Amino acid sequence: MTAATVLDVDRPAPRPRRSFWRYWRGNLKGSEFTWALAFSVPYIAVFLAFVAYPVSYGLWMGSDPALYSDVFSDVIYQDTVVNTLIFVALGVNLKLFLALLLSGVFMRPGWVTKVMLMLFVLPWAVPQLPAFISLHWMLNGEWGLLNNALWILGGIEGPSWLNERWTALGCAIASHLWKWTPFWTVILLAGRMSIPQDIYDAAKVDGATGLNRFLFVTFPLLANLYLVLTLLATIFLLGDFNTVFFVTGGGPNNETHLLATLGIRNAFDLARPDLGVAVVMTALPVLIPLVIILMRKLKTAEVQL
Amino acid sequence: MSMRSIAAAPPLAVAGTSGSAGRMRRAARRRRQASNTALVLLYAVMLVWTFTPIYNMVMIALEHEGDVYGSSIVPVQPSLDSFWVVFSQGYWYLEHFWDQFGNSAYIAGMVTFLVLLIGSLTSFTVGRMRIRNGWLLTNAALLTYVIPASFLAIPFYLIMNRYGLANNPWSVIAALVTFATPYAIFIFQEYGRSIPIELDESARIDGASPLHIYLHIYLPLMAPALVAVGTYALLLAWNEYLYQFLLLSDKRSMTVPVALAQFLNSDVAPWNYMMATAIIYALPPIATYYAFRHRMSSGLTMGGVKG
Numbered sequence: 001m002t003a004a005t006v007l008d009v010d011r012p013a014p015r016p017r018r019s020f021w022r023y024w025r026g027n028l029k030g031s032e033f034t035w036a037l038a039f040s041v042p043y044i045a046v047f048l049a050f051v052a053y054p055v056s057y058g059l060w061m062g063s064d065p066a067l068y069s070d071v072f073s074d075v076i077y078q079d080t081v082v083n084t085l086i087f088v089a090l091g092v093n094l095k096l097f098l099a100l101l102l103s104g105v106f107m108r109p110g111w112v113t114k115v116m117l118m119l120f121v122l123p124w125a126v127p128q129l130p131a132f133i134s135l136h137w138m139l140n141g142e143w144g145l146l147n148n149a150l151w152i153l154g155g156i157e158g159p160s161w162l163n164e165r166w167t168a169l170g171c172a173i174a175s176h177l178w179k180w181t182p183f184w185t186v187i188l189l190a191g192r193m194s195i196p197q198d199i200y201d202a203a204k205v206d207g208a209t210g211l212n213r214f215l216f217v218t219f220p221l222l223a224n225l226y227l228v229l230t231l232l233a234t235i236f237l238l239g240d241f242n243t244v245f246f247v248t249g250g251g252p253n254n255e256t257h258l259l260a261t262l263g264i265r266n267a268f269d270l271a272r273p274d275l276g277v278a279v280v281m282t283a284l285p286v287l288i289p290l291v292i293i294l295m296r297k298l299k300t301a302e303v304q305l
Numbered sequence: 306m307s308m309r310s311i312a313a314a315p316p317l318a319v320a321g322t323s324g325s326a327g328r329m330r331r332a333a334r335r336r337r338q339a340s341n342t343a344l345v346l347l348y349a350v351m352l353v354w355t356f357t358p359i360y361n362m363v364m365i366a367l368e369h370e371g372d373v374y375g376s377s378i379v380p381v382q383p384s385l386d387s388f389w390v391v392f393s394q395g396y397w398y399l400e401h402f403w404d405q406f407g408n409s410a411y412i413a414g415m416v417t418f419l420v421l422l423i424g425s426l427t428s429f430t431v432g433r434m435r436i437r438n439g440w441l442l443t444n445a446a447l448l449t450y451v452i453p454a455s456f457l458a459i460p461f462y463l464i465m466n467r468y469g470l471a472n473n474p475w476s477v478i479a480a481l482v483t484f485a486t487p488y489a490i491f492i493f494q495e496y497g498r499s500i501p502i503e504l505d506e507s508a509r510i511d512g513a514s515p516l517h518i519y520l521h522i523y524l525p526l527m528a529p530a531l532v533a534v535g536t537y538a539l540l541l542a543w544n545e546y547l548y549q550f551l552l553l554s555d556k557r558s559m560t561v562p563v564a565l566a567q568f569l570n571s572d573v574a575p576w577n578y579m580m581a582t583a584i585i586y587a588l589p590p591i592a593t594y595y596a597f598r599h600r601m602s603s604g605l606t607m608g609g610v611k612g
Contacts, residue, residue, distance in 0.1 A: 129586075
């Protein structure tokens with residue numbers, strides 16, 4: 001402020017300040033601008049305090065290159081990368097493909113379809129934790145419902161699902177599908193419903209039915225939505241913590257961790273927060289391009305979730 | 306195979322074959338029967354798939370502790386004892402159940418309220434008042450939406466400890482509001498486009514302050530979107546585990562999911578009590594979801610795909 005007195009003598013000095021405020025003010029008059037500021041302050045505060053600050057803090061924590069040689073030489077980390085790739089690739093594609101097909105089934109008219117849809121979306125409404133705890137016990141090799149049912153109904157001795165790496169990982173993927181397929185089905189169903197009926201009528205005149213209708217009419221119209229959903233699901237799945245944490249617990253022998261669960265394990269079980277952050281940071285080379293593409297898509301494609 | 310494609314099948318057959326009408330009708334009927342059988346099978350698989358984990362939850366909650374470790378697939382001596390034990394906090398692990406349930410409800414309620422408040426204020430300034438460079442706010446929200454919450458958990462935890470907010474429900478509320486508000490902002494902005502801006506303008510000419518417009522024009526017209534986003538925020542808070550686990554460790558300040566997970570890690574997990582707790586915990590969001598289902602799915606896909 002001491003400089004202001006000096007600048008006051010200088011004529012052009014106050015002008016940039018006034019035009020600065022005028023610029024921000026835009027077409028808002030007097031007190032309206034104050035209101036607009038007051039209304040946007042809460043979100044700006046939330047963003048700065050709880051997004052910008054933790055993000056920069058995390059980047060700073062993980063900025064030491066020495067951490068990464070520790071991370072990459074860790075056998076558990078190497079397994080984790082493989083698991084994450086499998087989990088994301090299978091999880092995303094199976095989930096969305098199933099959702100795409102099922103959304104077609106739910107387009108059928110009639111009350112049976114309506115009731116089925118209502119029942120089918122139930123897993124979405126069940127909170128994650130109760131659901132995954134139930135699945136964890138259900139998959140227990142000795143006392144779980146699945147193996148009991150296999151034995152009683154089919155005379156099959158089921159494996160101990162959660163005690164072997166690949167079956168455990170498979171169970172985690174299946175559990176994820178159980179919980180989240182309904183959500184994506186509902187979104188794709190709404191996508192299908194927004195396709196105008198006249199397009200189908202026109203296609204019918206041209207003789208497109210069944211598979212052809214799907215391949216040449218429905219899918220091209222849904223393709224953009226499907227692409228955006230794939231990107232979004234990939235990002236969500238990369239950050240998925242609850243499924244693996246509760247269904248397999250990262251076990252057996254830490255062989256089924258994902259980046260998110262391994263990060264938390266390193267930070268809290270091993271009391272090495274920096275190592276935890278470093279594990280998560282190794283996802284950034286994949287995450288950042290995805291985020292950039294997705295942000296562009298979400299803005300231009302006018303697809304909103 | 307949808308109904309319409311089946312109905313559309315005969316004309317194609319006319320174009321393809323020149324056989325007798327009877328044969329064609331029989332073929333069409335066979336095809337319809339086959340697709341109906343496939344549909345019934347599909348529905349059966351879907352029901353088994355959807356309900357097995359839920360059945361498992363209910364079955365175990367109805368069993369006695371010893372029967373959980375058995376090979377039966379139906380409850381041996383079904384009883385509601387476990388639920389009563391949970392309600393009356395009659396087990397050492399459940400001694401603070403109602404406190405914890407209250408914490409969950411308090412956090413979910415506050416998160417819902419704040420998400421609605423902050424989200425609607427932000428989208429009002431960006432979408433209705435057309436604040437200059439509002440895209441900065443929208444982009445900040447978009448960026449937050451695509452950052453996986455679990456990746457931020459470690460720095461968030463350390464920062465909250467530094468703020469002295471460990472074991473304070475407000476640290477969890479802050480985290481959940483942060484991750485739920487971006488979605489609110491999108492939905493509100495998208496929905497707000499359907500409300501004519503002339504309403505605001507004429508009120509403005511009449512001398513109404515922005516606060517008045519926000520309270521008396523914007524909010525009432527946004528009611529359907531508020532319901533959709535409110536349900537979303539409530540379910541998000543009820544679903545969340547990681548932040549609650551990291552930030553709330555005291556038995557009295559923790560929430561139901563954190564307590565349940567502690568159960569899970571103890572050596573002698575009483576599964577019937579756990580499942581009864583899980584069911585009680587799952588009921589409010591299921592009820593909320595089904596009450597506002599239509600609003601919510603229209604909100605989820607508001608503007609869904611355009612063209």
